[in-house]
Amino acid sequence: MNFFRRPRVFDTTIVVVLALFAGLGLILSSVQTGVDGALGSAHFLLTSVLLLVRRSRPVLVAGAVTAFDVIGIAAGLVTSATVPEAIAFYSLARHSSGRPSLVMTAVGMAAYGTVMEIKGPGIGQFLAGAFVVAIPAGIGALVKTRAELHERGRRAAADAAVQAERRRIARELHDVVAHHITVINALVGGARATLAPEQEVTREALESAQETARQAMSEMRRLLHVLRADGNDGPDAATGVGADRLPALIGEARSAGLPASLTVTGEPVTLPTAVDHAVYRIVQEALTNTRKHASGARASVRLAYGSEAVEVEVLDDGVPQQGGTPGFGLGGMAERVALCGGRLTTGPRPGGGFRVHARIPLEAT
Structure with missing residues (x-):
């Protein structure tokens, strides 16, 4: 039938x-x-x-x-x-x-x-x-x-189901992830307070960790606000992330012990919101992966503005560590780029290290 x-x-x-x-x-x-x-x-x-x-x-x-x-x-x-x-x-x-x-x-x-x-x-x-x-x-x-x-009516029911799921995720993030970040921040602060005066390097590292935890909590709160809201702008809409925050992100990576540099070519333009968020998250995830999987590596970030597209490339020279549990970072990158109509390529470099490259067209968004 x-x-x-x-x-x-x-x-x-x-x-x-x-x-x-x-x-x-x-x-x-x-x-x-x-x-x-x-x-x-x-x-x-x-x-x-x-x-x-x-x-x-x-x-x-x-x-x-x-x-x-x-x-x-x-x-x-x-x-x-x-x-x-x-x-x-x-x-x-x-x-x-x-x-x-x-x-x-x-x-x-x-x-x-x-x-x-x-x-x-x-x-x-x-x-x-x-x-x-x-x-x-x-x-x-x-x-x-x-x-x-x-x-x-069907769309309204689907939207209601999505909103309910977003609120459930927000509750889980608040009750579990935010709690653990708060505990980590408190433990790091306690450890810093017990250090001897001559342990200045360790103190700086702990201060950087504590500042990172505070920033994570701040971004988590903004994300929870978005998840609980009824808008459809996406989870990055109110987090304030974008290409203009890449210098600060590079600074955070250096404070965490990862030598990193940023190069910007072309004439900077205001990117569409989805592209702006994608660029930031790609660099953030790539640097995080370098810290986790290639200890002692150096990273370089290149952001290129073009008339038709924007390109972002993250390179490192590290040797991947064996073992570990694979995450969802690369898959998340690919999804973000695909939603913007772009193309993502990732993989080992011929001379060693890892390369993440995304090209996102501006007209497609």
Whole structure:
């Protein structure tokens, strides 16, 4: 049954069924009623074939069927509106909207009403001709309205489910991750307080760790605010991250013990929000991976602005550590770049180290 619910299959089936009736009528009319009956059946067949494009060209189909029916009624080939006419005007209201649909419906009502009144004088004939258009068009409009309301309800339910899931994630982040970051910050602060005065290097490292933990908590709070909000701007909308914060990110990496540098080429431009966030997160994740998996490595970041695209590249010269649990960083990068219409390449460098390169077009966003 699902096979026949496909639009093209369903429309073809309708036309085939109507064509069979038209063919049978054509044969019987040729034998019993002569040329006029055969022309009437041919007229029915022609208007039926037009229904093959009733979804893609509803206004054209309704206009063509109206023209053929008016000519057929005036010539005496048919006595009234036909089944193809009802389907055509139902499709007009169901699959079209706006002024063209309304104008075509009004034209159809006037045309059928006028030709019916000419064939059989009287206001009743005119109204009958108008109703043969108004009724299927009204049914089509009703079905369209119900379908739109159903789709709107489905989308509302999906949005509600997404919002509920975002709030659940926000609760988990607050109750678990934020708690652990707070504990780490407190432990680092306690350890720093117990250091001897001469342990200055260790003190600086702990201060950097404590500052990083505070920044993580600040960003976590902003992210929780976004997750709890009803907007659809994405989880980075209110975090304040972007290409302009890359120098600060490089500074944080240096404070954490990773020698890193930043090179910017081209004329800096204001990036679309999604691209701006993606650039920052790619560099952030790449530097994090270097610290985790290539101890003692040096990293370099290159941000290149172009007229059609922005490129970001992160290189390191480290030797990957064996073992460890793979994370989701590279997959997350690929998803961000793909959503912006760009391309991401990652992998070992021929001379050693690792390379992350993303090219994101500006027009695609």
